[in-house]
Amino acid sequence: MEALLNSRSEVTEAALAAIAHMPTASLPVLMDEAFAQRLTNADFMRIAVLLAQTSAIVRPELDLEDWKGVRATHEP
Structure with missing residues (x-):
């Protein structure tokens, strides 16, 4: 079965x-x-x-204000 998005498909907002x-x-x-x-x-x-x-729609209890000041960290 061929995938819907393939080498001939445009990368569009709808595709993303x-x-x-x-x-x-x-x-x-x-x-x-x-x-x-x-x-x-x-x-x-x-x-x-x-x-x-x-995620914000599914979990409305997550508020942008809760994330202010939170930084992502990467452990090597």
């Missing part, structure tokens, strides 16, 4: 929204490797924002 809303295990049905390789860092950041917006 679909990726953000798709369960991880189902991503191979949605997009193939050729499409995934064309995604830029900006595309991945847009997907992250869409995921965060989805």
Whole structure:
């Protein structure tokens, strides 16, 4: 079965929204490797924002004010 988003598909806002809303295990049905390789860092950041917006809708108790001053850390 051919993925819906493939080497001939444009990277659009709708495509990124679909990726953000798709369960991880189902991503191979949605997009193939050729499409995934064309995604830029900006595309991945847009997907992250869409995921965060989805989380805020699903968990309305999360308030932006709660996150002010919180910094991401990376442990080597």
